[in-house]
Amino acid sequence: MLKIDNLHASVEGKEILKGINLEVKAGEVHAIMGPNGSGKSTLASVLAGREEYEIEEGSVTYQGKDLLELAPEERAHAGVFLAFQYPVEIPGVSTTNFLKTAVNQTREARGLKSLDAVSFLKVMKEKMKLVDIDQALLSRALNEGFSGGEKKRNEIFQMAMLEPTLSILDETDSGLDIDALKIVADGVNKLKSPDNATIVVTHYQRLLDYIVPDYVHVLYQGRIVKSGDKSLAHELEDKGYDWIKEEVAAL
């Protein structure tokens, strides 16, 4: 589904990603871990199409297409979804209205009929249950004055509404208490299917108790320096990142 090949990316002249290789197949969950500043969020942003990053080298192929050629909205239409580390507050636009526009533009791009108000509400009601989100929250301005947990839950709710093929969760666990974390993870798990894939970017192992990864990769200094299964995450939790840094330094 996704093939990242020798990806180099920089921001304001500073190289952050220095040759990332990663392949994600349908049905898989990949966790990307690493210390602060290792490039995790940059990778997520580059995949979603954030414009301030310069691609220096390498390629990203998604469902046979050159992902890097697509505008952010085209990536969304093609089924890529980024759950933001810091969801943006948008005053004056209600979540409901925003999602209706987003869902219908995405449906149109996919050659589907737009949903009318009634069917949209019906879909919304179903998905609301999935992430246990309150109607009152959705009539408010998008993310404005939401608590950290509410913002993250809203991200997963949007994910449910847009039905992506490839979901990238950027530090979705940061700032969440354990109850909120469980709800978010539960939502992600319910949305999992043999046809879609998830990339979980996180600093902590905690989230991976609830969203169990098939593969764990450690990103350090812009490269994936170690890959393994979920036991690698536990090892990192026990030993921290220093031994990885030492291993890299010894090379």
Next chain:
Amino acid sequence: MSEVLTTEDQLLANFEGWLNQRFEASSSLRAIKEAGAENFKKLGLPSRKSEAYKYTPITKVIEKNFDLDIAESPSDLTKSDCEAKFYQDADANHLVFINGVFVEDYSKIISASSELTIKVLDDQAINEHVELKSNLGQVNGSQVDPFAALNLAYFNQGVFIKAEKNTDNKNTYIYQFIDGSKQTVLFPRVFVYGAAGSRTTVYEKTFISGEENSLNISIVESMVEANAEVRFTKLQNYTNKAYAIEGVYAHQDKDSRFYTNTFSFKGAVVRNNVYINIDAENCEGHMNGLYQLSGKTHVDTNTSVDHLKPHSYSNELYKGILDENSRGVFNGKIYVRPDAQKTNAFQSNNNILLTDTATINTKPQLEIWADDVQCSHGCTTGQMDEEAIFYLRSRGIEKTNAKALLLNAFANEALNELQNDLVKEEIEGIILNKLK
């Protein structure tokens, strides 16, 4: 040796003759108008150094674009031409002005005069209504602006709207038709009097035809008696031949509410003076506005809220979206006088510049003499939030739609105090159209 006439002299050159044609020597209005002309002479046009017109060199603009020949121009507009432009609101009053003159015959007035008096502002109205006679040209500092004084001298047949005590009135729409087939300078004048406990709502909209320059020097005065409410909304969607200097002056008595909304979309140079005097306790004064400009349109908003007595509240919100080479100016003053303890006064002006060539000059000004008050002011100017655009795009919303969605939400906040769905829909339509 030929004498060099000042612009002030030129503007008043025909005044005596103009006056003699229209008013008897004994006319009460004549005396008021002569005083207006005298006041204009005394004040003079704003000089280059004028603080009040700092970013709008209005005198130069007038000298450059007008030949200053003040004469009422006839128009071919028919009654049905005008009626065709009315809002589809059957249960309302529709008032027609043509080139600054109120045309009663073309208007449709359905309110009973026992509730809402709507009549030509002329000698008869002055003689019948002492509250008009004693306040005309006097409301809240309209004496200190030269254009208000010039309007007082030259207005001919304005409209007097008076809500009687404890009446809740139908909407009144004022349509200003400007026939620009000839260069024209016009002086519409509106006086809105809200007697105690009454409620009055007025919407004003302007239609401009023809290719020549027009200069609209317009004045609205409003007296709001105890526990009364007056709402006045202006829609300024002019042409690039339209110049305007417009004043809204309100004076509030105790427990009263005054709301004014100004929506500016197009014009050559537009100056709005909006001044509210809160001269009693427990009043609410609201000023809202949006200027969404493109091309070379220049809109200058100059506002003041003067709190003279304790326990009142004022709230001012102006939003600006400036595209292409447009220019916005905002100057908002709040005065809280020594007696005005427990005042709550808020002001905010937020601007978004869409291009490098659009400009905004914004200056909030607070002068507070009382010590137990809550006041805040703030102005922001910036570009569109790229992070917000990216967020919407990442959810599948196309870039231009994402921008329109954000700007529309930004602009719509200025519509919060607009209660009329017909007017609201029209304004929302203009906003969206301009975002395309």
